[in-house]
Amino acid sequence: MSGSWAPLVVLALLASAGNVAVDGGGPPHRNHGRFKAGPWKPAHATFYGGRNGSDTTAGACGYKDSVAEGYGLQTVAVSTALFNGGATCGACYEVRCTDSPDGCKAPGVSATPVTAPPLIVTATNLCPPNYHLPGDNGGWCNPPREHFDLTMPAYLQIAEEKAGIVPVSYRRVPCAKTGGIRYTINGNKYFNMVTVTNVGGAGDVAGLSVKGSKRVKWTPLSRNWGQVWQTGEDLTGESLTFRVMTGDHRRHTSWHVLPLDWQFGVTYQAPKNF
Structure with missing residues (x-):
């Protein structure tokens, strides 16, 4: 939202x-709070659900409908390393697509690294681990990886659908x-x-x-x-x-x-x- x-x-x-x-x-x-943005860290991002955000509005955080509850589709399922047993639910992150000339949506002339406009999302779900696949090939949310599984509408704001997975940088930011x-x-x-x-x-x-x-x-x-x-x-x-x-x-x-x-x-x- x-x-x-x-x-x-x-x-x-x-x-x-x-x-x-x-x-x-x-x-x-209206209060942006006194919470200060954290340091930038590297991670990766994928997407889940449909183009209209279907199958992303409920989940492991206990929200029944993230759209109806005011979070919209600017949301993300975070990996176990970030989920922290549910303590991270409701936290806000700024996510930037980086270092992927073919995957990132970047304004203007391409540069190295290619960096797309920022995206701010709220953690509303868990991206569960898949221990049947290695962490660098399908098991993107396996510990100790820090990973963002974005709703498809959010992902498409920073990356191309065909990329599937892109490197990102992220930081905690205040929730407005x-x-x-x-x-x-x-x-x-x-x-x-x-x-x-x-x-x-x-x-x-x-x-x-x-x-x-x-x-x-x-x-x-x-x-x-x-x-x-x-x-x-x-x-x-x-x-x-x-x-x-x-x-x-x-x-x-x-x-x-x-x-x-x-x-x-x-x-x-x-x-x-x-």
């Missing part, structure tokens, strides 16, 4: 996948988000599964805690898989405040983002982000 999409379009997409409630009034909050962090609870009163989306700054979630309006103490949640977090606490009948910690140890608290009458399966959006 292009960062220029209006917030109302994002909310409309979310509404198509389920109900949406926005907590707080005033203009939408429109609107606040979003929370969706599924499950039941005895087992809650909380999905956290639209996280700015570092983009990933390293820790999540919740506090009900009738409680004094915070309850830490554990990672179930990807960016889906779980707790067995009965949270019904209370307004809920969530505290998110990203991988760079920054914290953000979404006060009373879920009202007293919150419902399972509804996405609630905080007024602020990192």
Whole structure:
């Protein structure tokens, strides 16, 4: 999804996948966060799914529909070395195609190395290893390789389809988000599964805690898989405040983002982000 999409379009997409409630009034909050871009590193990139991004909108991060949840098709399945057991889900990367005159899409006159325009994508899935093939010939996502399996629409922005696999350079970059962090609870009163989306700054979630309006103490949640977090606490009948910690140890608290009458399966959006 292009960062220029209006917030109302994002909310409309979310509404198509389920109900949406926005907590707080005033203009939408936009915050690029204080996360700083990391160093450039070498890797390789391939593509998966169809030309329209089919078969790429769900996966190992727990997102049900990355398009409806605001990530669009600018997404990537990362190799095990980058996935980090799901801790990297939501992180943003700048990826450049390099050193492939026949594979990279480069502006203007060809140069050496050939470098295409940058592409910024969000990690939303895992590219699983294939131990039946060597890492340099088909097992592109085998450890310890750092590899990006891009959606086909994203891949075609930087490389030619015929190339199949191209060398790239990449770096972690801040995630620029429109609107606040979003929370969706599924499950039941005895087992809650909380999905956290639209996280700015570092983009990933390293820790999540919740506090009900009738409680004094915070309850830490554990990672179930990807960016889906779980707790067995009965949270019904209370307004809920969530505290998110990203991988760079920054914290953000979404006060009373879920009202007293919150419902399972509804996405609630905080007024602020990192």
